[in-house]
Amino acid sequence: MPHSMSPAPAPNWLVQSHLSPFPGALIANWLFDEGSLTRRLTRLSRNGFSITPLVEEWQTxxxxxxxxxDLPEHSQGWVRETYLQGQGEAWVFARSVAARSALEEGGLNIDELGTRSLGELLFCDDAFTRRPIEVCRYPQAWLPAAVASAELWGRRSRFDRGPLSLLVAEVFLPSLWSAVDAQPEAC
Structure with a gap:
């Protein structure tokens, strides 16, 4: 069973106004930044940003x-899990999902992205609207074994364009905070 199908209980995803206790200012700044995470990581990595696909397949x-x-339980969708990396080190674990029916109607070939950034695609297409960012302590069982750790902060946003809705979750790994600490001027 792939890690993405682990039966961990779902976390309580919360918008910023309902979050308690609140993370420190640095973490909150990254969690609730509404700009492109890809662009921010590219700056921090001094253009050493890359994406490593882990899972790209149809799943429940x-x-x-x-x-x-807004789908019925057990709906099928495209699942894309990647590492967003700086200088070859995994900084963020990302999981993006979309319903099969929405992809068939929405004209986005998420299954053909490979090492390209979904975030850049979303932020370059003005037709996408972003719903509020929600955050949680991401379940350790939902992370790849290589980065599995308890109490990591994650965020997610829903992006809509006509009939197409994509849910993008990003989990900030300890290696990101080390890079931020080493280069605060790059943030």
């Missing part, structure tokens, strides 16, 4: 994902 979506996308 998790309950919290179905709810966030």
């Amino acid at each position: 979506l998790r309950s919290d994902e179905c709810a966030a996308l």
Whole structure:
């Protein structure tokens, strides 16, 4: 069973106004930044940004994902899991999902992205609207074994364009905070 299908209980995803306890200022700045995370990581890495795909396949979506996308339980969708890397080191684990029906109607070939950034695609297409950012302590069981750790902050946003809705979750790994500490001027 792939890690993305682990039966961990769904976290409580919260918008900023309902978050308690609140993370420190540095973490909150990254969690609630509405700009392109790809661009921010590219700056921090001094153009040493890359993407490593981990999972790209049709799966049954998790309950919290179905709810966030207004889908019936056990809906099928495209799942893309990647590492967003700086200088070859995994800084962020990302999981993006979309319903099969929405992809068929929406004209986005998410299954053909490979090492290209979904974030850049979303931020370059003005037709996408972003819903409020939600955050949580991401379940360790939902992370790849190589980076699995308890209490990591994650965020997610839903992006809509006509019939197409994409749910993008990003989990900030300890290696990112080390890079931020080493180069605060780059943030």
